[in-house]
Amino acid sequence: MDSRRPTGTLLSKGENARREPKWLIRIDYGRKPNGARDRRAVAFTGSKKGAERKLTELLAQRDAGLTPSPEKTTVAQWFRDWLKLHAAEGHLSDSGRERYDGIIEHHIIPKLGTMTVKQVRGQHITQLKTQWLETLKPATVYKHLVVLRQAFEAAVAANLIVRNPADAVQNPSVVRGRQEQRALTEAELRKLLDSAAGTRFDHPIRFTLATGVREGELLGLLWSDVDLKGRVINLRGTKSTNSRRSIEISKVMVDLLEAHRTAQKEARLKLGAAWPNTDLVFPSTVGTRWARRAFYRDYKKVVDATKELERPDEVKWHTLRHTAASLWIMRGADVFTVSRRLGHASAAFTMDTYAHLFKGQQKVAAQALDGLLRRA
Template sequence: MSKRRGHGEGSIHQRSDGRWCALVDLGIINGTRKRKYLYGDTRKEVAEKLKVALRDQQLGLMTVHENQTVTQFLTAWLEQSVKPTNKPSTHQSYRDIIKRHVEPAIGHIVLSKLTPQHIQALLTTLKAKQLSPRTVQYARAILHHALDQALKWGYVARNVVALVEAPRVERHTVEPLTEAQATALLQAVAGHRLEALYRIALGLGLRRGEVLALRWVDLDLKARTLRVAAGKTASSTRTLPLPATLVDALRAHEQQQAHERAEQGASWKEHGLVFPSEVGTPISGRNLLRHFKSVLTKLGLPATIRFHDLRHSCATFLIAQGVHPRVVMEILGHSQISVTMNTYGHVLPETQQDAVQKLDALLRRQPDDPAASS
């Protein structure tokens, strides 16, 4: 394969390790000649990067890219790449993790000088702050995604995050509420302005973000359906049937909200939400958790119970009632039935044992047994 550069491509050559490299002369900066190296697996890939680099150089942007810090890059990435192509909640989530955990540790480092050691130090720091393994893993995933884009834009020669092993996340042991605990919880919130929220979470297994994002346009109380439009993934978007008890709870909630809206008057901020704050604005997830924990304390229930365990309780109750796992999968909005089976497989043995016992009773029946013809 020829190593000579093509017309108009600039300085491109193939290295001894087989990778291709392009060189851009940035000129004299602060008395020193600066050069930028671009790398790729193919000549075409490097030629494309060089084309972008030469364009940026003509626009006077190359020096900025050469000296931009991790913070500067991530700020641009969030606005130019994440915000236009993702949900507002995703953009906000990425931004919060970056501002709170990534930038304080490595934001000052020049992007092109970022190393695997920097990433490892970041993860170690986050672990030392006693953040959950899932949060540490999430921060790494966001940074990995960002540096993939930096690689495509030609700002870095490699994605250093890919060279650092992801932290292990231990699977959380599912500890659903017992029937007695679930009953006590519903009794404790009876008459509270968020009673219907707890009934929806426990009765349909909605995630915290899904239930807080519910809008009245997502409900059809006449047809008794609820549409989850703000799902975690594409498979999370689903339409669920509403049992009579939830329809009654939502009708009562609708009347209570109308009363609150009238009392607030001009102070009410309408967002169309089913479960807004007392002035119509969205309820933050933290405020909901604060109320949930206060209910647990009042009932003397373990503080380790999470709001997400209401979702687990819904699934466990359904399976215990003999509902097929695929139906449970569709209600919960899982992407694959394997997710449902892996999460709630511990409930199946009891259900299977009950089913086998019923089948055994059927097979034991004699032809003259009255039950056999019923």
């Protein structure tokens, strides 16, 4: 190990939804056996003094030789620490962090948590994959395997293990081509809107139907992104460059947002200083970001309360986005407009997803020039 002992570094990573400071603490452990620098990082939430105390504590542990041990570090310990760091470094959105946390806590740790990272072999993950496929869809199992590979790859980089045990495991066969997604009929949509009236979901549902935004875009939308005078919503994007876009809105939606902002100001006055300055358009009841699990749980209550809704278990939040796009197309919107409005990677993707709705326009195109081409 190097004779020089750096003091480590403390980096500010902004604030979380509760306006608590986030920090990234980096410690230099010297050199790995291959000569590369052995740097490790720990995420910390709290005051700067608290982060400085944690830095001092970690340096003391390092100097005492208390480094992560491959023989002692369990899968549960490693995956939880890795997720904190992975999120602190900006690799995951808030909703992505919740999704990863759910996979780790409910699907990985209950099966592998007590094993040390070094004990896990490809056969253990293959067995786990087989168990998952008994109750989960192949596409869901694939997402679980992605988390496993990422966490174990980080363990390789941290010199805890030599190779990634998940690399030897094949992905489940996922049927190529998209299953036609569920879209609500206009009659079903009216019933859902009636059920949502007077609830916290009234405005979010109407906004999503008008704009086609993703759930993550809805929950992360700030008032600074909303130009009511210009009738434009500026989305910063949660997935790709294409998802960063501007969406025009109607006068009806402007009126709805103005009423929503007025109601939000009244709620903020009631809470006073307890309401955080998040600037969120659709926050929780206390002004923080609406937790994804609570959001879906409460939305399901609205769906369940909707009478005569066909296959209600299939009416997810994404169904609203799909319904919006379907209605736009059936009312004559072209594929490029729909693609840009949804933030798709390409018009080809939009066409592939909604091809069945564009079929009716073939007849229109086929007859478009009949009057000109018909011989007298």
